[in-house]
Amino acid sequence: MSNKRESMVTIDISNVQTANELHLLLKEKLEFPDFYGENWDAFWDAITGLISMPNKLVFIGWSGFEKKLPSDAKIMKQCFIDYNEEFPTLKCDFFFNYHEN
Template identity: 50%
Template sequence: MPRSLPEFRDELTKLPSPPREVHLTGWGEFAEKWPEHAEELRGIMVEHRDRNPETVVTYTDSPAEISTVIDLGGVADARDLHLLLKQALDFPWFYGKNWDAFWDAITGLVELPAAIRFTGWRHLEAVSPRDARMLRQCLDDYLAESTRDGEHVTVVYGD
């Protein structure tokens, strides 16, 4: 884990493939407390986007303002799916990689983004139909509960 912005810049350039999305949450507070670091970090991200124009970078105060795309096209099994969900939805290190743990994570451990768009949904249904059903059921249940609480999350299942 990088401990300084120059180390972060170096780590970012050494990645085998560039991240599709980089979300910098808590940006307002960070920029207010450390404006010089915020400016340096913004410069690093501009350099990264110049090299990798397909990367989406967001600066926000809350994960709820973010739209996330999760590509299921490379998923081979339940383990792959849970690792992908853990990374994409920023689950904690202790995430249990099962459907009970997924439910616990989305209902109490993390704040889901405002929109989640799955690509490669048919692929997931073909390689792991049970997990596709479980994922959709968990998210449908979450959406039903969160709507009652006034929260709004959009989920799109696409190819």
């Protein structure tokens, strides 16, 4: 796992229509390896052992995303909560209800 931590990463999920699109966007923005499996188990493995999470992660368009893909929104949010509980020294502040200006 890389020691380099970005201070903040912003991900615009307002146009995401499918879980696959979400995983591809997460892969790109969080710099997951090419072999990322594009599912929630692979996501957990990536954030807990393959990459360094940023200090702050901001999601733009969360409320619309949550309406389109409620189960994926719930799973992703729980992954981040679990991450901060399991890795308190690597805590990442997550902003899910960020509103566009």
